[in-house]
Amino acid sequence: MSDRQNSTEVPAADDFVLGLDVGGTKLAAGVVSADGRVQAFTVTPTGAGDGPEQVIARLCRLARDTVSSAGLRLADLTAVGICCCGPLDSRSGVVHDPPNLLGWGDVPLADLVAAELGVRVWVENDATAATVGEWRFGAGRGIRDLLYFTVSTGVGSGAVIDGRVFRGGRGNGGELGHTLMVADGRLCGCGARGCLEAYASGTAIAARARERIDDGGHSTLAALTDINAADVARAARAGDALAHAVWRETTDLFAAALAGFINVFEPQLIVLGGGVARTGDQFLVPVRERARVLAMRPAGEIVEVRQAQLAEKAGVVGAAAAAFDRVTTGE
Numbered sequence: 001m002s003d004r005q006n007s008t009e010v011p012a013a014d015d016f017v018l019g020l021d022v023g024g025t026k027l028a029a030g031v032v033s034a035d036g037r038v039q040a041f042t043v044t045p046t047g048a049g050d051g052p053e054q055v056i057a058r059l060c061r062l063a064r065d066t067v068s069s070a071g072l073r074l075a076d077l078t079a080v081g082i083c084c085c086g087p088l089d090s091r092s093g094v095v096h097d098p099p100n101l102l103g104w105g106d107v108p109l110a111d112l113v114a115a116e117l118g119v120r121v122w123v124e125n126d127a128t129a130a131t132v133g134e135w136r137f138g139a140g141r142g143i144r145d146l147l148y149f150t151v152s153t154g155v156g157s158g159a160v161i162d163g164r165v166f167r168g169g170r171g172n173g174g175e176l177g178h179t180l181m182v183a184d185g186r187l188c189g190c191g192a193r194g195c196l197e198a199y200a201s202g203t204a205i206a207a208r209a210r211e212r213i214d215d216g217g218h219s220t221l222a223a224l225t226d227i228n229a230a231d232v233a234r235a236a237r238a239g240d241a242l243a244h245a246v247w248r249e250t251t252d253l254f255a256a257a258l259a260g261f262i263n264v265f266e267p268q269l270i271v272l273g274g275g276v277a278r279t280g281d282q283f284l285v286p287v288r289e290r291a292r293v294l295a296m297r298p299a300g301e302i303v304e305v306r307q308a309q310l311a312e313k314a315g316v317v318g319a320a321a322a323a324f325d326r327v328t329t330g331e
């Protein structure tokens with residue numbers, strides 16, 4: 001955050017933001033124009049075991065290389081947007097020991113990158129960034145109230161309310177994946193029991209199938225050493241009863257959760273991304289139909305449920321979109 005005296009001008013089509021995606025396994029970078037086009041998209045392994053200093057040095061090298069591959073100079077950038085797994089403070093740009101970046105402690109990521117690159121930097125929770133990406137440049141363009149979910153290893157989420165990005169007090173708000181669904185239920189990665197994520201994440205889908213097999217259930221999945229959510233989806237499509245039951249239970253529970261969120265937010269649109277949602281209609285159709293039935297009227301009748309559009313560049317585009325949002329709103 002080299003400069004917090006934000007201008008509030010709306011970005012022009014030739015404004016560029018560098019989007020950086022800091023993940024536990026890979027770092028990604030891309031130059032994103034104000035109309036959402038991505039240039040010089042680059043990915044490199046994080047090497048998280050090397051610790052924060054080395055990873056940030058690697059990130060800054062990737063940033064410089066990507067900007068020059070796009071035929072630009074750092075001075076041509078309006079801002080740098082970084083998305084990173086939380087917890088973090090999006091106002092100060094400090095990352096607080098994320099679970100997928102061991103040994104990071106309290107790292108002033110925005111300050112360190114801004115000092116190295118000489119460009120103003122904003123850091124955003126990865127689920128919030130993905131939400132803003134879909135809102136500005138993906139499935140949610142032009143929508144005033146939307147919810148976004150990424151259903152993959154975990155269940156991340158974010159919200160746009162009244163045409164504004166919802167961040168909560170420090171940028172970690174909108175964690176709908178940790179809504180309590182089952183009292184004293186399954187243990188969640190967050191340490192609580194019974195969260196939506198503990199049932200509907202890809203990891204949880206695979207674990208629930210494995211548990212049914214271990215309890216004596218018959219399934220074609222029993223032959224596999226490692227089961228993942230894609231295996232469960234495939235087996236369910238092929239008519240495997242155990243896989244089908246797990247899938248049905250997942251879509252029922254996810255739909256019940258969405259019905260609650262629809263009642264709270266009355267969104268026009270819910271966007272679903274991540275590996276589980278990429279199974280397409282197998283996930284989307286039952287979730288959409290059931291959620292609309294369970295939700296109150298008229299909210300349940302007006303809400304649309306669509307698949308996310310940004311796919312593998314979601315992190316980079318989302319990070320850039322969130323930075324554009326900061327430039328535009330001055331928030």
Ligand SMILES: [Zn+2]
Pocket residue numbers: 177178188189190191192195197198
């Ligand atoms: Zn949880």
